[in-house]
Amino acid sequence: MTEVPSHLQRLNPEQHRAVTTIDGPLLILAGAGSGKTRVLTRRIAQMIHTGLEPANLLAVTFTNKAAAEMKERVSDLIGEAGKRVWVSTFHSSCCRILRKDIEALGYTRRFAIYDDDDQLRILRDLIQSYGYDKTKVDPRAIRGQIDHYKNRMLSIDDVLQQMRSHVNDPLIKIWRDYEEALRAADALDFNDLIGTTVRLFREHPDVLARWTGKFQYIMVDEYQDTNQGQYDFLQLLSASHRNLAVVGDDDQSIYGFRGADISNILNFEKDYPEATVVRLEQNYRSTGNILQLANAVVAENTGRLAKKLWTESPRGPRVKLFRVQTPRDEAQRVARTILQLRRAGHKWEEIAIIYRTNAISRQFEHALRAVKIPHRIVGGRKFYERREIRDVLSFLRLIVNPADDAAFLRVVNVPTRGIGAKTLAKLREEASNRGLPLLRTARAQAGGTSKASLGFGSFVGLIDELAEAARECPPNELVQSLLERSGYRAMLQSDRNAKDQLTVDARSRLANLDELVLDASGFQAPPDTFSSVDRLTAWLDRIALSADSDDIPEDGEVTLMTVHSSKGLEYPVLFVVQMNEGIFPHSRSEDTGVEEERRLAYVAFTRAMKRLFISWTRQNVRLAQGRQHTSEAKPSRFLYGLPEEVVEGELPLSEPAGADTPEPVQNTKFKAFLAHREAQASSIETAHTLVDIEDPSQLARGVQIHHDQLGPGEIRHVKGSMVQVAFRRGGQRWVNLLGAPIQLIVE
Numbered sequence: 001m002t003e004v005p006s007h008l009q010r011l012n013p014e015q016h017r018a019v020t021t022i023d024g025p026l027l028i029l030a031g032a033g034s035g036k037t038r039v040l041t042r043r044i045a046q047m048i049h050t051g052l053e054p055a056n057l058l059a060v061t062f063t064n065k066a067a068a069e070m071k072e073r074v075s076d077l078i079g080e081a082g083k084r085v086w087v088s089t090f091h092s093s094c095c096r097i098l099r100k101d102i103e104a105l106g107y108t109r110r111f112a113i114y115d116d117d118d119q120l121r122i123l124r125d126l127i128q129s130y131g132y133d134k135t136k137v138d139p140r141a142i143r144g145q146i147d148h149y150k151n152r153m154l155s156i157d158d159v160l161q162q163m164r165s166h167v168n169d170p171l172i173k174i175w176r177d178y179e180e181a182l183r184a185a186d187a188l189d190f191n192d193l194i195g196t197t198v199r200l201f202r203e204h205p206d207v208l209a210r211w212t213g214k215f216q217y218i219m220v221d222e223y224q225d226t227n228q229g230q231y232d233f234l235q236l237l238s239a240s241h242r243n244l245a246v247v248g249d250d251d252q253s254i255y256g257f258r259g260a261d262i263s264n265i266l267n268f269e270k271d272y273p274e275a276t277v278v279r280l281e282q283n284y285r286s287t288g289n290i291l292q293l294a295n296a297v298v299a300e301n302t303g304r305l306a307k308k309l310w311t312e313s314p315r316g317p318r319v320k321l322f323r324v325q326t327p328r329d330e331a332q333r334v335a336r337t338i339l340q341l342r343r344a345g346h347k348w349e350e351i352a353i354i355y356r357t358n359a360i361s362r363q364f365e366h367a368l369r370a371v372k373i374p375h376r377i378v379g380g381r382k383f384y385e386r387r388e389i390r391d392v393l394s395f396l397r398l399i400v401n402p403a404d405d406a407a408f409l410r411v412v413n414v415p416t417r418g419i420g421a422k423t424l425a426k427l428r429e430e431a432s433n434r435g436l437p438l439l440r441t442a443r444a445q446a447g448g449t450s451k452a453s454l455g456f457g458s459f460v461g462l463i464d465e466l467a468e469a470a471r472e473c474p475p476n477e478l479v480q481s482l483l484e485r486s487g488y489r490a491m492l493q494s495d496r497n498a499k500d501q502l503t504v505d506a507r508s509r510l511a512n513l514d515e516l517v518l519d520a521s522g523f524q525a526p527p528d529t530f531s532s533v534d535r536l537t538a539w540l541d542r543i544a545l546s547a548d549s550d551d552i553p554e555d556g557e558v559t560l561m562t563v564h565s566s567k568g569l570e571y572p573v574l575f576v577v578q579m580n581e582g583i584f585p586h587s588r589s590e591d592t593g594v595e596e597e598r599r600l601a602y603v604a605f606t607r608a609m610k611r612l613f614i615s616w617t618r619q620n621v622r623l624a625q626g627r628q629h630t631s632e633a634k635p636s637r638f639l640y641g642l643p644e645e646v647v648e649g650e651l652p653l654s655e656p657a658g659a660d661t662p663e664p665v666q667n668t669k670f671k672a673f674l675a676h677r678e679a680q681a682s683s684i685e686t687a688h689t690l691v692d693i694e695d696p697s698q699l700a701r702g703v704q705i706h707h708d709q710l711g712p713g714e715i716r717h718v719k720g721s722m723v724q725v726a727f728r729r730g731g732q733r734w735v736n737l738l739g740a741p742i743q744l745i746v747e
Helices: 013-020 036-049 064-084 090-105 116-130 139-151 156-162 170-184 192-203 205-214 228-238 288-298 327-343 358-370 387-400 405-411 421-434 438-444 451-470 475-485 488-493 504-521 532-544 593-605 668-685
Strands: 026-030 057-061 086-089 112-114 187-189 217-220 244-248 276-280 319-324 351-355 375-377 558-562 571-576 608-617 619-624 627-632 647-649 689-691 704-707 711-719 722-727 731-736 742-746
Touching: 013 036, 013 276, 026 036, 036 057, 036 064, 036 217, 036 244, 057 064, 057 090, 064 086, 086 090, 090 192, 090 205, 090 228, 090 532, 112 116, 112 405, 112 532, 116 139, 116 170, 116 187, 116 405, 139 170, 139 228, 156 170, 170 187, 187 192, 192 205, 192 228, 205 228, 217 228, 288 319, 288 593, 288 608, 319 327, 327 351, 327 358, 327 571, 327 608, 327 619, 351 358, 358 375, 358 558, 387 405, 387 451, 387 475, 387 488, 387 504, 387 532, 405 438, 421 438, 421 451, 438 451, 451 475, 451 532, 475 488, 475 504, 475 532, 488 504, 571 593, 593 608, 704 722
Parallel strands: 026 244, 026 276, 057 086, 057 217, 112 187, 217 244, 319 608, 319 647, 351 558, 351 571, 375 558, 571 608
Antiparallel strands: 619 627, 689 742, 704 711, 704 742, 711 722, 722 731
């Protein structure tokens, strides 16, 4: 008897089908906690086991953490061969492609990647040069608009035509100059990485053919979160072979504000009519009660693919609901409950508090600190954003790309070299007039005897020395050399108090620099990276492409985070707090719609494994003009009609205002999907047999009914003469049985 390979063992039937379906398009609808990472990694193992070359496989994820976990699991399954599979994030994949072929677009392979801070520096300068009032033309708002359009693959000309803008619009003028500044600095911003790769593929078919020849099989995780640029990238790369396998869950599409387009996954079968569809509906994470509650919430959405999670796990404790008077009371109640859980044997790291927005965290931080509960907030200041780290990275960026003006401006006078603001302003003006990078302009001024010339000479000489060292040294040795030669370490070591001891700030910053050296030491460059400068560039790319979601708390602390930050995580004990109307769903959710807010609630609830606590308040409290204001608060609409058998505590009983308001539909592809669903529903209606209701007892939860105006639906809740019905076309409604034009549906 042939032994079953280890990577095919302990899979349920649907997981096995997904793992062993190799050729052609494949859609894996993977519900929360259904083992999608297990399926992805074992599918890669199966592909290699059947003889496919690892280097011809591309697996794309959304976070470095997910990519690292996938690489590790694949290596554990199949050994060294797994390391040759290209597993990375979308942005990292595009960055590596551009490092090979961007010269076709007129950039150099040493192009810089500008982060948020670099973008803001350029935008502030442009706003000032035009004389705009910064209170009316805000650089952060301009950056947000540019990012918004780039995520949707819209150019300046597209915006002018489609948005009916005009050439004198401040956004258009600043955006044009911003793009020119990036090009002059041989730089791309974060959102350019995908858009520029798509442009490269479209304008240079030979380049596209080479990459499609390399990546014969493509897998994508979290496909529901892809935006237009990522969609275009995948379509181009898979067009010739159509071996595109996507894994996702439309119920967990929560990044509409970043440009994620849920219709990408909803329309996958339209894009690929020959696609195999596998549904992973068995949940291995949560107890039965938690899962039933989460299913009930997301089932109210009309724009979703049919699926229903189930589990063999025990029912577990019922979901605990509690209402308190104020946000302060809520935070104190949560803190007391956490202490009780700790005494019952739970570890701090098993517990998390999730909220809709970061602003909510303050009350909970205060309450946890008051009772000495160790905690950490995800989304705080990241390591690579610290001043000393950014300084050192700017030196390194300038070594790699001498045209990087943003890096030059950050460190040209760090440590101080006697180069003042007026001197820099003159240098920038001359560089602009001559069309040259700042470093090259400074080099031309370095021969004089003035204080500024000597300062420029010192800086240019340092960069030249470090550039020479970079050709031989690995990144960690180069950082050590930089800290010594630049005087940066000496600058920090001179920061002492009255007792001639290092200040707390200096000790912290020196420790961070030591950590940066260790980070460089542990970096493993891609296998196709050969020279020392290429390894340095790859390390800088990894840092530039790191994300908030990679910054997860260590053991020994209670976690506080937003729902968005919690995606992909799980906790034995979870608190979802501030479930108030206007907060969750958020009052400013018009752009993405209430359906996305409901998906956010579903994601929040399905992070819980064993215990789930949900809380809301009677009052909202806010500060305005230095005074505290209170107002009446209402429970979230997502808490109405929850299954009573799975909850313990106080359920809201009446429908909140606005809960029956039709969901706005902005996206044309999404509209088409809903139209298709409605047509399907209409065809189904004609096949129904309708019978009159003879006894109210016939109307129970789960019964199918038909309403003369609203069409078919399923009863979700019965309260006296009122029934709550989820209509296929009209959403969820409360219907009064007295005189309502309804009949039973008999299949």
